[in-house]
Amino acid sequence: MPTKGNYVAGRQVSRWDTESDNVDIQYRHFDNRESPGLxxxxxxxxxxxxxxxxxxxxxxxxxxxxxxxxxxxxxxYISPSTDSSPVTVSSIYQDYDPAVSQMLQRDLEDIVNIEDHIKTWTAGIGLSAVGSTMKIVMGAHDMWQYFPLDGLTWTNYSVLLSYPFLQSPNRTTIAMETPNGTILWNANFNISAEHPEQMPFNAYSPEASVKGKLVFVNFGRKSDFGILHQLKVPINDSILLIKYGKIHPANKVKHAEENGAAGVILYPDPLDFANNNTEAVYPSTWWLPGWAVHSHHVRYTLMGDPQSPGYPSLDGVYHQPNLKENCLGCPGIPVQSVSYNDARSLMRSINGSSVPDDWIGGLGVAYKTGPGHSDNRLVNLTVIRDLVQRTISNLVAEIKGQYEKDRYIIIGAHIDSWNRGGVDSASGYAVLWELLRTFSFHTKKGYRPRRTLKFALWDASKYGHVGSFEWVQEMEKEIGLGAIAYINLDTVVRGNYTFFAESSPLLFDVIREAASTVKCSDLDYQDMSVLDRWINTYRDPDRPTQPKIEALQGDSDHSPFYYYMGIPSFSPAYMYNPKKYPNLPNYPAFNTLEDTKEYLTNFTDRNNYTLHIKVTQIVADAILRLSDSALVPYNIQNIADVLQQGKSKLKKMNYTNVNSDFLFSEIEIFSTKARLLQMNLTNLDKSKINEEILYDINDKLIQLPRIFIVNGGLPEFPQYRNMLIAPHPENLYETEVFPGILFAYRQGQVTGDWSGVRIQQSRLAVATRQASNNLQSIMTVLQSLH
Missing domain, CATH: 1.20.5 (Single alpha-helices involved in coiled-coils or other helix-helix interfaces)
Incomplete structure (x- = not known):
């Protein structure tokens, strides 16, 4: 708006100017008379x-x-026509450029930086809100302030966390005693009485002291409990000994509670975690020593803070009281982990039936079911816990996009650990730091991403991705409209056998193409790309020319983004050979005190942080494809593949009076349109589109996965709202297609009521039709270009 006194003679005055009080007008010529000659x-x-x-x-x-x-x-003048042809066409402003990718990758080869980040992280115990996490966040904040960023946001949340009783950690005990109470044996799971923050524990276990006979339940799967029932082994009021592995610890405990157990003791069997005692153990190798104890949360419902389900736990919001006695989604029976040395003592002289062959582990004792021991000894499990409200902190840095500021690629890593976290979480933290450094400083050299980048450090991830879930709930409206993808950097170097990725289907192509731009780290295969080597080491049996990409497991920071919001996500890593070690849920030292910087450099990334650099370079290229590609690089054909997979599964199920024709018809319509549209997008001549058309197409592509998000969540699982794919209700490490339908089906088998199946099928069919309409609207735009 013009300001008073700034008018310049001869400048045109707009209508805005004339209606304003801030215009000076020159009056000095108004009294001049007309020229007499004229x-x-x-x-x-x-x-x-x-x-x-x-x-x-x-x-x-x-x-x-x-x-x-x-x-x-x-x-x-151009008369109206059915194809709505544009009057003018102008070129797009920015697209993915391989030269920019190579430029960024060259700047991501600093080994010293990676080592420095990992050294900084592993200097203390990373227990959320009481360990070194606050120091990590403050250190990152203080450094990132000097990066050329467009925003840096520190957000606190007040959440309910669980700890060992820090004032007296040794009050948690596992003992064997005679029927009259004489102590025969005590577990030795606290190797450092001087540092109570290093006390192994299972977060969200309730405080309790229980006594009972010991029963062995293999991995604690429902099928394992089924075998015990067949053998008529009594479980009620027993203390259950269960191996780590195969399924998530929380699912093991939930199955135990559902079967009437009094308590649970978890342990890592040496068959799986020490290669069946055939090799030396840590510190000579990466295999777990006999004294090592795992920590893990055992919470059933992972929806952020237990005190504020459904909304972020910011200062001032209502926090539900009395949760120490009634913690949302927490177990009702005590849980504690032990080493396999202690498990051997517990299993020695156990009574009962011989177990199936595939239950036998590497303890070197007779594996029997129980209950109890030959001398009638009992197991006494006493767990003392602090369940307290603590402040956790997330830190989010932002680099604004040049042309699409309201669309985001989010990259995140967690900053907490149960221990020193050399692999988990120092490795992901180091990779994120280097990515932020490189992308931000290249903005000073003239490069800026097309879309906005957000780099996030999450707190309290080990408690069930609490920090990331709180942030997602707070930012739900914003990221629900504009987030294109989330990249999760969690334990990014778990081994050195192969590159590995978990992903939602829309991003499969992005990961494979990014891996093709980086040279293999293996000295024997330096002429190959990471993608080539990945195909050789971890081939997809259904697509032999492609590497196998796994589904996103349920207990990591990608979960709220993909399963709650529908935002496509992926999680990259270097991995041990999962085919050779199928029972390992992660690298052996995962969640133990043995996970140190030395463990990482001696066993998982032995060649001077080379694998960290490779992951960083692959992720950098993936970020570039997602942020700079003119067309959002989703492969929508992969959604059709998921629908077809679910359809095939439903056809094999024994329904009673349930007609699936409507759903199956909508799946076929979507599949046909997806195949045709993906072909058109792949072959699109981008010189024929302008930014306005591009924005319209991308907007529809971004909304496609959100169409399958159902308000209120899936039956019994409000933390999951994705009708296409969700974590399996009996194992957070696995997923299932059409989760709402399958949950209703399992209920129908018990109750005989199939109305739930009909409702879930109808919801999915309607969503599939809406998705087809979305694809058709994109096709209409593309047809207008011809």
């Missing part, structure tokens, strides 16, 4: 005739000009 020329009868002639000439000139203008307008 007045005399038009005076008298002669002047009147001249005036008439002048007016007539002006009129003729006006007619001629009007005709010319009108004729030109008709020549340029």
């Amino acid at each position: 007045a005399e020329f038009f005076a008298g009868k002669k002047g009147t005739i001249l005036k008439v002639l002048l007016l007539f000439v002006c009129f003729l000139i006006g007619l001629i000009i009007g005709y010319i203008i009108r004729r030109n307008i008709h020549e340029k």
Whole structure:
């Protein structure tokens, strides 16, 4: 708006200016009289005739000009047509550039930086809110302030966390005693009484002291409990000994509670975690020593803070009281982990039936079911826990996009650990730091991403991705509209056998193409790309020319983004050979005190942080594809593949009076349109589209996965809202297609009521039709270009 006194003589005054009080007008010429010579020329009868002639000439000139203008307008006018062809076409402003990718990758080869980040992280115990996490967040914040960022946000949340009783950690005990109470044996799971923050524990276990006979339940799967029932082994009021592995610890405990157990003891069997005692153990190798104890949360419902389900736990919001006695989604029976040395003592002289062959582990004792021991000894499990409200902190850095500021690629890593976390979580933290450094400082050199980048450090991830879930709930409206993808950097170097990725289907192509731009780290295969080597080491049996990409497991920071919000996500890593070690849920030292910087550098990334650099370079290229590609690089054919997979599964199930024709028909319609549209997008001549058309197409692509998000969540699982894919209700490490339908089906098998199946099928069918309409709207835009 013009300001008073700033008017310049000769400048045009707009309508805004004339309606404003802040315009100065010059009055000094208003009293000047008309030139006398011109007045005399038009005076008298002669002047009147001249005036008439002048007016007539002006009129003729006006007619001629009007005709010319009108004729030109008709020549340029384009009548309405069914194809809505654009009048003008201009080129797109920015697209993925391989040269930029190589430039960024060259700047991501600093080994010293990676080592420094990992050294900083592993200097203390990373227990959320009481360990070194606050120091890590503050250190990152203080450094990132000097990066050329467009935003840096620190957010605190007040959440309910679980700890060992820090004032007296040794009050948690596992003992064997005679029926009259004489102590025969005590577990030795606290190797460092001087550092109570290093006490192994299972977060969200309740405080309790229980006594009972010991029963062995293999991995604690439902099928394992089924075998015990077949053998008529009594489980009620027993203490259950269960191996780590195969399924998530929380699912093991939930199955135990559902079967009437009094408590649970978890342990890592040496068959799986020490290669069946055939090799040396840590510190000579990466295999777990006999004294090592795992920590893990055992919470059933992972929806952020237990005190504020459904909304972020910010200062001032309502926190539900009395949760120490009634913690949302927490187990009702005590849980504690032990080493396999202690498990051997517990299993020695156990009574009962011989177990199936595939239950036998590497403890070197007879594996029997129980209950109890030959001398009638009992197991006493006493767990003392602090369940307290603590402040956790997330830190989010932002680099604004040049052309699409309201669309985001989010990259995250967690900053907490149960221990020193050399692999988990220092490795992901180091990779994220280097990515932020490189992308931010290249903005000073002239590069800026097309879309906005957000780099996040999450707190309290080990408690069930609490920090990331709180942030997602707070930012739900914003990221629900604009987030294109989330990249999760969690334990990014778990081994050195192969590159590995978990992903939602829309991003499969992005990961594979990014891996093709980076050279293999293996000295024997340096002529190959990471993608080539990945195909050789971890081939997809259904697509032999492609590497196998796994589904996203349920207990990591990608979960709220993908399973709650529908935001496509992926999680990259270097991995041990999962085919050779199928029972390992992660690298052996995962969640133990043995996970140190030395463990990482001696066993998982032995060649001077080379694998960290490779992961960083692959992720950098993936970020570039997601942020800079003119067209959002989703492969929508992969959604059709998921629908077809679910359809095949439903056809094999024994329904009673349930008609699936409507759903199956909608799946076929979507599949046909997806195949045709993906072909058109792949072959699209981008010179024929402008930014307006591009924005319209991308907007529809971004909304496609959100169509399958159901308000209120899936039956019994409000933390999961994705109708296409969700974590399996009996194992957070696995997923299932059409989770709502399958949950209702399992209920129908028990109750005989199939109305739930009909409802879930109808919801999915309607969503699939809406998704088809979404694809058709994109096809209409593309057809208008021809």
